[in-house]
Amino acid sequence: QVQLVESGGGLVQAGGSLRLSCAASVGTYGTDVMAWFRQAPGKERELVAAVNWSGTYIHYADSVKGRFTISRDNAKKMVYLQLNSLNPEDTSVYYCAKGIGGAFTSVRPSDYVAWGQGTQVTVSS
Numbered sequence: 369q370v371q372l373v374e375s376g377g378g379l380v381q382a383g384g385s386l387r388l389s390c391a392a393s394v395g396t397y398g399t400d401v402m403a404w405f406r407q408a409p410g411k412e413r414e415l416v417a418a419v420n421w422s423g424t425y426i427h428y429a430d431s432v433k434g435r436f437t438i439s440r441d442n443a444k445k446m447v448y449l450q451l452n453s454l455n456p457e458d459t460s461v462y463y464c465a466k467g468i469g470g471a472f473t474s475v476r477p478s479d480y481v482a483w484g485q486g487t488q489v490t491v492s493s
Contacts, residue, residue, distance in 0.1 A: 371395075372464045377487030382455050384491070390447040390464030390484060397445040401467035404438060404449045405477060406460035406489075413477045416462070417449060421470030431457075454491045461486040 371393040380386055388404065403418035417438035418427045426438055437450040447464055465480040473479070 372466065372482055372484035374462065374464050374484040374487040377462060377489045379490045379492065380454055382491055382493050384454050386451045386454065386489060388449040388451065388462055388464075388487060388489075390449075392445045392447070392466070397442070398466070399470050401470060401472050402440055402447045403465045403467060403472075403480060404447075405463045405465055405480075406458075407463070407486075408460040411460075413463070415475040415477075418467070418472045418475075419447070420472050425472055427472050427475075451489065454489075456491045456493045459489060459491050461488050 373391045374388060376386060376388040378386060399421045401418055401420050404416045405413050406416050407413040414429065416429050416432055417436055419438045419440050423440055428436065435453045440447045463486045464484040466482040467480050
């Protein structure tokens with residue numbers, strides 16, 4: 369069964385940092401693109417960052433460029449999101465997601481086939 373488990377969320381002051389982790393079960397990881405999305409109350413789920421299978425192509429939302437870093441460790445079946453210079457607008461539930469195929473092709477949540485349960489990130493001003 370497909371399983372993604374996020375961890376690392378929490379409460380942090382503006383300007384602070386967090387590191388989110390996503391652990392995939394053996395049957396889940398595959399050779400597909402992996403991504404982080406976020407969803408704030410009353411807002412649509414949005415792509416934050418995505419990385420292709422080999423780690424050679426990375427996509428970031430404009431709002432997080434230069435502050436967030438996505439990475440993956442295929443040997444450990446882990447995906448990470450380093451969040452730096454956080455601001456209150458980053459407050460959301462952050463989700464790990466698996467796409468289809470090794471290349472990044474879509475920012476749409478509907479194109480991702482497996483999701484974690486989410487981890488809350490709250491940034492206080």
